[in-house]
Amino acid sequence: MSRDSDASPQDEAARAGWLSYVGGMTQDQIANELGISRQRAQRLVSRAMAEGLIHVRLHHRIGACMDLEAELIERFALQRARVMPSLGAGADPVPAIAPAAAAELERFLKMQEPLTIGLGTGRALRGMVDAMGYLSAPQHRLVSLIGNIAPDGSASFFDVVMRLADKVHAPHYPMPVPVISPTAAENAAFHALPPVARVANLARNADVIFVGVGQMSDDAPLLQDGFVTRAELDEMQAAGASGEIAGWVFDQNGCYLDVGTNHRTGGVRIMQGLARPSIGIAAGASKVKPLLAAMKSKIINGLVTDEPTAAALLARL
Incomplete structure (x- = not known):
C-alpha cells in the first residue's frame, strides 16, 4: 500500500533519497519498499537532491x-x-564545491580552542552552509564581514551567519549595516555606532575567514543583486575592477580601488597578506580572473574550487 497518506511529499522524498544514497537501493527496490511506481521513486530521489534533503560527500581523493x-x-x-x-560542462559548480567547503569549515568548528570565524556572503557560502550537518560548537563565535541590509531595507538573501549559527549553536554577530550605503557619510555614521564598531572589530580580528569571490564583469553579482547600478559598475570597470570580496572591489593585482562603491561599502576589508587562514570558495570560468588577483595579492590564502577552475588558474600563470 502507498504511504502517501502517512507522510508529506518532503518526508517521502527524504526517505527515497535515504534509500538510494545511503541504502544503495535501485529505483525498482525503492518503489517496492515505498509501495509506489518506479517513475514516482525516480522523481522523489531527484527531489531529495534538488531540495538539499540528502547531502553527498566524496571521501575518496581523486589523484588528478x-x-x-x-x-x-x-x-x-x-x-x-x-x-x-x-x-560537467555547463553545470552549476556550487553543488560540486559546497560539500568540500563545508568539510573545511567543519574542520575549524570541531576544534576545541575558541575561534572567531569571519564569513562573507554569496551563493557559494550559502551552498557551503546548506551542505553542512548539524553539530554543536558553542565555543566559537561567528561574525559577518559584510553588511546584511539590502537596498530595499530587507535582510540580504545570501547572508549566512544566522543560517550557520542555527546549525552549530554558536554565538553570532551579524553586521547591522547596509551592504553599500547611499553615501560615504552615512556609512561612516553607521560605523561610528558602538554596537557596529564592536562587531567590525570582531570581524577585523577573526581567526579564520571564509569568503565568496565575485567577478566584476557585466554579470557581476553586485549588479545582479541590486547593490550597484550599471553606471557604478561602468565606473569601477573603467578603473580596472577585476573582482570583489565581501563587497570590496579590487583590480587585477588585488589592490582595492579608491573609487566607486568602495567609499560606501559596509563591513570590513580583508587585508592582503594575512597570516591567518582566509579561504576563498569559488568556481567557474567567470571566477578565474578575480581568483587570480585575490591569490596573487594574498587577500585569500586558501581555496576550494573545482577541476576546470583550478586548471584555468594554473594555465593563466
Whole structure:
C-alpha cells in the first residue's frame, strides 16, 4: 500500500533519497519498499537532491584533483587547497564545491580552542552552509564581514551567519549595516555606532575567514543583486575592477580601488597578506580572473574550487 497518506511529499522524498544514497537501493527496490511506481521513486530521489534533503560527500581523493591542489599550493603559496571533480560542462559548480567547503569549515568548528570565524556572503557560502550537518560548537563565535541590509531595507538573501549559527549553536554577530550605503557619510555614521564598531572589530580580528569571490564583469553579482547600478559598475570597470570580496572591489593585482562603491561599502576589508587562514570558495570560468588577483595579492590564502577552475588558474600563470 502507498504511504502517501502517512507522510508529506518532503518526508517521502527524504526517505527515497535515504534509500538510494545511503541504502544503495535501485529505483525498482525503492518503489517496492515505498509501495509506489518506479517513475514516482525516480522523481522523489531527484527531489531529495534538488531540495538539499540528502547531502553527498566524496571521501575518496581523486589523484588528478590532488595534483591540482599541490600545484595551486606551490604556485600561489596557499596554506590549503581543495579541488573537487567537475560536474560537467555547463553545470552549476556550487553543488560540486559546497560539500568540500563545508568539510573545511567543519574542520575549524570541531576544534576545541575558541575561534572567531569571519564569513562573507554569496551563493557559494550559502551552498557551503546548506551542505553542512548539524553539530554543536558553542565555543566559537561567528561574525559577518559584510553588511546584511539590502537596498530595499530587507535582510540580504545570501547572508549566512544566522543560517550557520542555527546549525552549530554558536554565538553570532551579524553586521547591522547596509551592504553599500547611499553615501560615504552615512556609512561612516553607521560605523561610528558602538554596537557596529564592536562587531567590525570582531570581524577585523577573526581567526579564520571564509569568503565568496565575485567577478566584476557585466554579470557581476553586485549588479545582479541590486547593490550597484550599471553606471557604478561602468565606473569601477573603467578603473580596472577585476573582482570583489565581501563587497570590496579590487583590480587585477588585488589592490582595492579608491573609487566607486568602495567609499560606501559596509563591513570590513580583508587585508592582503594575512597570516591567518582566509579561504576563498569559488568556481567557474567567470571566477578565474578575480581568483587570480585575490591569490596573487594574498587577500585569500586558501581555496576550494573545482577541476576546470583550478586548471584555468594554473594555465593563466
